[in-house]
Amino acid sequence: MGRKSFADVATELRRSIDEGEFQRFERLPPSRLLAEQLGVARNTLRDALYQLEKEGLLETRAGSGTYVTAVKQDVVPSAVEEATPLELIDARFALEPHICRLSVLHGRREDFEALEAFCKQMEAAQNDSILFAEADTAFHRRLAASTRNNLLIWLISQINTIRSLDEWTRMRHLTLEEQIIQQYNAQHREILNALRSREPERAAVKMKEHLETARMSLMRAAEA
Amino acid sequence: MGRKSFADVATELRRSIDEGEFQRFERLPPSRLLAEQLGVARNTLRDALYQLEKEGLLETRAGSGTYVTAVKQDVVPSAVEEATPLELIDARFALEPHICRLSVLHGRREDFEALEAFCKQMEAAQNDSILFAEADTAFHRRLAASTRNNLLIWLISQINTIRSLDEWTRMRHLTLEEQIIQQYNAQHREILNALRSREPERAAVKMKEHLETARMSLMRAAEA
DNA sequence: TAAATTTGGTTTACTTTTGGATTATTAAAT
DNA sequence: ATTTAATAATCCAAAAGTAAACCAAATTTA
Incomplete structure (x- = not known):
């Protein structure tokens, strides 16, 4: 397997969203660019995005982009x-x-x-x-x-x-x-x-x- | 007996997960690397992972990696x-x-x-x-x-x-x-x-x- | 309005990495 | 001394990442 698994990338992105680097309703960089920035193939990035979409953090619209829909309310600790x-x-x-x-x-x-x-x-x-x-x-x-x-x-x-x-x-x-x-x-x-x-x-x-x-x-x- | 038993390693990993070092959905390092990090043979590590898998904390997928599936909640009694x-x-x-x-x-x-x-x-x-x-x-x-x-x-x-x-x-x-x-x-x-x-x-x-x-x-x- | 561009979505062939399993060896514990 | 269990070194097959090409939908531009 390559250097980063999609789970690693998902974790990385989850953190970025938690920390406010990507805010709610904001559009993420295009998948090609974001993949390059993360040092990962676009395929892998897509798997990660799909994972976060399942978790309800992202929403992707073909032809438009990928958007942050929610921020993990880690209000807890x-x-x-x-x-x-x-x-x-x-x-x-x-x-x-x-x-x-x-x-x-x-x-x-x-x-x-x-x-x-x-x-x-x-x-x-x-x-x-x-x-x-x-x-x-x-x-x-x-x-x-x-x-x-x-x-x-x-x-x-x-x-x-x-x-x-x-x-x-x-x-x-x-x-x-x-x-x-x-x-x-x-x-x-x-x-x-x-x-x-x-x-x-x-x-x-x-x-x-x-x-x-x-x-x-x-x-x-x-x-x- | 060697230095660390697989039970020791299991305890160590359990604590890492509890303390949030490995979070939910996250992938653990590859077994070879993790074994080296823990100063233990891959065999021993695998026994420990198997133990944690039985406890429902981990899920291993051959060819993919080992993933955290659950986190022991605080005291979620x-x-x-x-x-x-x-x-x-x-x-x-x-x-x-x-x-x-x-x-x-x-x-x-x-x-x-x-x-x-x-x-x-x-x-x-x-x-x-x-x-x-x-x-x-x-x-x-x-x-x-x-x-x-x-x-x-x-x-x-x-x-x-x-x-x-x-x-x-x-x-x-x-x-x-x-x-x-x-x-x-x-x-x-x-x-x-x-x-x-x-x-x-x-x-x-x-x-x-x-x-x-x-x-x-x-x-x-x-x-x- | 229409064409060009940008976006995510999909498929393909290829390569690397991963956990799984087996073996013989070595170090402790009793 | 014997038993137990960790170590170390392999090999394997499957899973997953890479890369490149192409598609379709949305957006931008002319």
């Missing part, structure tokens, strides 16, 4: 890793109040006992920001687990593995004033009480208040 | 792939109403125009369940995009790539009565109108109604 703390808060605003409602529906006694334990850990760790943050994260993870919804559990775990989160938590807790920590503790308790008394809407509201506090604390930290 | 339709609905119940609120805050005119276009597609595709489902998914994706929150966009895209979703959608639309489809169309319009008039809570409520309809339709389909 970078977008998430680069999520800002504010985006994160908004995502939690979306997820966690409803998680509270579902927790009321599906939560069991052992879930609430575990949450109680994490509350106590937080209260005991008021002066150790790392321990406090760990217990905080554990509380929210356990809360998600109590919904018995594997998809939600996974979504929350994904959010919690975001790289920037650690930095942010560290940053946040450096500037966390005593007052805020006590507010957090009180809010966690309120959420837990609402769950225990099986009041979904009250739990959701308390969670929103909690997240609002987190957002304000974050914004104040961002200013400093 | 069975938990998510095996999510039930009801879990999926609950997750959307969590995410989408708040996405509506954020869309009111950050959505632009072009977003709403795109949503309008998808509404029209759905109305035009009332008798083609596949087209209808595609437009439906596109609507919800675009809605997420309008929040300008990369994390939420990613979460929604994750939900939409769930394998079982396709099957479910197909199943669901087989049993979708005319009446339900018209209800969907009306609800999408109501959501869009609320977004356009910048009423976050009304948009969220309409979305909840929509999801409630979806849940009921699903449960009825599950009975049958």
Whole structure:
């Protein structure tokens, strides 16, 4: 086989499109020229183009040219890793109040006992920001687990593995004033009480208040 | 025994693929070259390739090359792939109403125009369940995009790539009565109108109604 | 409008490269 | 010492890339 296989060429072109070298709706160079530029026979190039066409990235029109129809939305990795703390808060605003409602529906006694334990850990760790943050994260993870919804559990775990989160938590807790920590503790308790008394809407509201506090604390930290 | 066993080589290659060094559809270097690169005899390499082929990661074509057919998804855990339709609905119940609120805050005119276009597609595709489902998914994706929150966009895209979703959608639309489809169309319009008039809570409520309809339709389909 | 040019699409004959398979040899591990 | 498994060197047939010519459709030009 020659130097480059059509799969190699396809990979090369896929990259060019991803990287924006060829933009959407743009016409690629004529096949003869492009083949020469890539150092490959026109035949091989055509196989590669056909492959990308199958993948929905290109559209060829005989006599006219080959056009980029879509750009591989590889939004996945970078977008998430680069999520800002504010985006994160908004995502939690979306997820966690409803998680509270579902927790009321599906939560069991052992879930609430575990949450109680994490509350106590937080209260005991008021002066150790790392321990406090760990217990905080554990509380929210356990809360998600109590919904018995594997998809939600996974979504929350994904959010919690975001790289920037650690930095942010560290940053946040450096500037966390005593007052805020006590507010957090009180809010966690309120959420837990609402769950225990099986009041979904009250739990959701308390969670929103909690997240609002987190957002304000974050914004104040961002200013400093 | 020699320096590297074929199992070692298999592990090494598996990791390369996981880490994205070899991406999907890509061709691995020719066995002779790859063997040399790995410091191993071609025989050993072939055993390793055979192993990975059995695992479904590679596909070798004699005379052509060895190709990556699948990439071990992140942690794409069975938990998510095996999510039930009801879990999926609950997750959307969590995410989408708040996405509506954020869309009111950050959505632009072009977003709403795109949503309008998808509404029209759905109305035009009332008798083609596949087209209808595609437009439906596109609507919800675009809605997420309008929040300008990369994390939420990613979460929604994750939900939409769930394998079982396709099957479910197909199943669901087989049993979708005319009446339900018209209800969907009306609800999408109501959501869009609320977004356009910048009423976050009304948009969220309409979305909840929509999801409630979806849940009921699903449960009825599950009975049958 | 009509002709010339440019584009992708197809076919052909030819050459190179590829994985597959077999053999004997060599280095470890038990 | 015996067994096991990697190594190394071949040969093979099939797959695929090369190159050149020609076709048909779209576009441009006269």
